[in-house]
Amino acid sequence: MTTTTPEVSKSAPPAPKPRRDRRGGVMSSTGLYIATGTAAFFFLVPFYLLVRNALSTDTEITGENWKFFPTDVQWSNVKELFTDETVPFGQSLWNSAVVATLHTAGVLLVCSLAGYALARIPYRHANKVFYAVLGTLMVPTAVTFVPSFVLVSSLGWVDTYRGLIIPGLFSGFTCFLFRQYFLGFPKELEEAARVDGLGYWGAYWRIVVPNSLNFFAAMATITFINGWNSFLWPLVIGQDPGSWTVQVALSNYMTNQTVVFHLIFMATAFSILPLVFVFLFLQRWLVQGIAQTGIKG
Amino acid sequence: MSTTTTRDLASPAPAKASPARPRRGLRGSPTFNFWLFCGPFLIGLAIFVYAPILWSIWLSFFEARFTVTPDKFVGFENYTYMLTNDDFVGSLVTFTVFAAFIVPTTWALSLGLALLVNRLRFMRAFFRSVFFLPTACSYVAAALIWKMSIFSGVRFGLMNTILAWFGIDNIAWLVDPNPPWYWVVIVSARLWLQSGFYMILFLAALQNIPGELYEAAAIDGAKPGWQTFRHITLPQLRATSTAVILLLLIAAYQAFDEFFNLLSKTTWGRPPLVELYYKALGESQDYGSGSAGAVILTVLICAVTLLQGKFLGFGRGEESK
Numbered sequence: 294m295t296t297t298t299p300e301v302s303k304s305a306p307p308a309p310k311p312r313r314d315r316r317g318g319v320m321s322s323t324g325l326y327i328a329t330g331t332a333a334f335f336f337l338v339p340f341y342l343l344v345r346n347a348l349s350t351d352t353e354i355t356g357e358n359w360k361f362f363p364t365d366v367q368w369s370n371v372k373e374l375f376t377d378e379t380v381p382f383g384q385s386l387w388n389s390a391v392v393a394t395l396h397t398a399g400v401l402l403v404c405s406l407a408g409y410a411l412a413r414i415p416y417r418h419a420n421k422v423f424y425a426v427l428g429t430l431m432v433p434t435a436v437t438f439v440p441s442f443v444l445v446s447s448l449g450w451v452d453t454y455r456g457l458i459i460p461g462l463f464s465g466f467t468c469f470l471f472r473q474y475f476l477g478f479p480k481e482l483e484e485a486a487r488v489d490g491l492g493y494w495g496a497y498w499r500i501v502v503p504n505s506l507n508f509f510a511a512m513a514t515i516t517f518i519n520g521w522n523s524f525l526w527p528l529v530i531g532q533d534p535g536s537w538t539v540q541v542a543l544s545n546y547m548t549n550q551t552v553v554f555h556l557i558f559m560a561t562a563f564s565i566l567p568l569v570f571v572f573l574f575l576q577r578w579l580v581q582g583i584a585q586t587g588i589k590g
Numbered sequence: 591m592s593t594t595t596t597r598d599l600a601s602p603a604p605a606k607a608s609p610a611r612p613r614r615g616l617r618g619s620p621t622f623n624f625w626l627f628c629g630p631f632l633i634g635l636a637i638f639v640y641a642p643i644l645w646s647i648w649l650s651f652f653e654a655r656f657t658v659t660p661d662k663f664v665g666f667e668n669y670t671y672m673l674t675n676d677d678f679v680g681s682l683v684t685f686t687v688f689a690a691f692i693v694p695t696t697w698a699l700s701l702g703l704a705l706l707v708n709r710l711r712f713m714r715a716f717f718r719s720v721f722f723l724p725t726a727c728s729y730v731a732a733a734l735i736w737k738m739s740i741f742s743g744v745r746f747g748l749m750n751t752i753l754a755w756f757g758i759d760n761i762a763w764l765v766d767p768n769p770p771w772y773w774v775v776i777v778s779a780r781l782w783l784q785s786g787f788y789m790i791l792f793l794a795a796l797q798n799i800p801g802e803l804y805e806a807a808a809i810d811g812a813k814p815g816w817q818t819f820r821h822i823t824l825p826q827l828r829a830t831s832t833a834v835i836l837l838l839l840i841a842a843y844q845a846f847d848e849f850f851n852l853l854s855k856t857t858w859g860r861p862p863l864v865e866l867y868y869k870a871l872g873e874s875q876d877y878g879s880g881s882a883g884a885v886i887l888t889v890l891i892c893a894v895t896l897l898q899g900k901f902l903g904f905g906r907g908e909e910s911k
Contacts, residue, residue: 333717336720354746359748403634419620436891463638465639497627525846525863547733552770583791
């Protein structure tokens with residue numbers, strides 16, 4: 294299995310005795326690890342730069358001579374970031390936390406219920422409803438930001454949590470993924486519950502949800518990441534600095550004329566940190582969930 | 591599995607109500623339940639997805655500056671204005687160039703990474719995590735690192751530092767469209783951010799390929815390496831590849847964050863969404879033209895999606911192999 298990436302062909306050494314395993318690789322084990330390691334190195338460089346800059350002084354970041362590590366690690370940058378009056382960074386972190394959490398809870402509730410109904414509850418016009426949902430996938434939400442902004446501002450929701458959260462709850466894509474998942478959920482379990490007299494509602498909450506926690510966890514992780522990282526909508530809605538999310542705040546520092554490098558990088562580090570934790574702890578579900586979202590062949 | 595406990599909890603009451611299964615009345619009816627489950631989602635969809643789209647189409651036929659309740663009907667004027675507007679047409683060109691770069695490179699890189707990781711025996715989880723980790727970063731954060739550290743146009747930028755070791759002069763990566771070095775910055779940032787995600791999709795697909803296929807191929811004399819990859823792996827990945835390409839295209843259409851942050855305040859290198867953002871929410875607050883642009887863009891996206899589905903057979907998956 295040779296690959297198309299340039300790293301591979303470059304670093305695959307002319308091995309004297311290429312090992313050929315069942316899957317037909319010609320690359321030696323060493324070559325394989327060199328290639329993967331090289332790629333991994335490039336993937337990690339930005340993280341290294343982020344941490345290095347966040348813990349340096351501005352003079353070290355902008356100095357003529359490249360410093361691989363700060364000579365004197367500036368932990369005080371953390372304190373400076375959160376006490377700096379001109380940059381309401383703590384507030385924007387809090388906004389992001391609230392928005393991403395409520396967004397996740399809402400999306401999971403609303404979309405999973407709909408996805409379940411579309412997959413399981415027999416109803417004459419279910420197909421029509423399904424196509425109506427599928428149709429929205431064709432229109433990227435980003436394209437509708439102009440009319441959505443118009444709608445939300447006429448509701449008076451600009452600069453509010455409502456405006457940041459509610460319009461994003463109705464994701465056709467998440468609903469679709471839940472439907473795909475529930476189609477594969479073993480029917481027998483629900484049928485047993487129904488025989489025992491549970492209605493759809495009871496069967497859903499007592500049987501289906503408790504047995505689908507893995508998938509819910511995966512979708513929660515993905516939704517949280519998307520909610521935390523979304524930028525265009527919060528940028529449009531968050532006009533007052535008090536309602537900025539982390540991403541909007543970062544963007545504003547970046548385009549600001551007076552650039553304080555170490556604070557910007559420290560802020561960026563704090564914007565990524567929560568998700569890195571989410572990643573480390575929930576990665577198993579995340580990977581499984583993405584793998585079983587129904588996108589696979 | 592909580593089946594037993596649930597059964598204990600649930601059995602006493604309804605058992606005497608009706609031993610026969612189909613329960614009568616509103617609560618048991620599928621139609622009622624369908625709307626109970628779907629109701630909140632569909633109402634939200636109607637208000638926050640369909641209504642804005644319809645409003646957008648309506649607005650696009652009016653002259654609407656600084657107002658969302660316009661009264662001056664202008665027919666297709668907004669459309670002709672947008673379609674003859676150099677900035678908007680230019681943004682479509684920018685998108686086309688961007689997609690032509692980013693879709694194949696991400697496809698190749700994520701497939702390559704998946705093939706590598708799939709063959710690892712040790713530290714597979716570690717490398718998978720490394721490649722996947724950038725998915726946690728936002729485009730804003732990546733744009734910031736790219737703009738202020740790696741591709742900073744001044745001396746202390748990483749790339750310029752490295753170039754200096756080879757005696758090459760500083761390159762102003764992001765402030766000068768001639769030569770268009772900014773593509774390097776934008777494409778590399780997005781590659782870094784999204785390849786890991788698609789790698790996971792390819793990994794899942796690779797692990798679903800039955801090993802017997804490779805054994806059969808070996809018996810038939812296929813040489814390991816390029817031949818098996820070409821004749822077994824690639825065809826087996828067809829459905830995933832199609833889905834990945836489609837998702838990549840849609841993601842490319844939505845490009846906004848990194849362009850907005852990396853190329854702030856430039857008039858060139860704007861993809862459609864950035865162009866629409868400035869048109870509709872910038873100084874002029876021109877909702878009419880902005881909406882017309884959004885409608886044009888939506889029609890284009892639908893057309894491309896449908897065409898791609900026709901040619902590559904998206905959705906037919908298994909049968910189309």
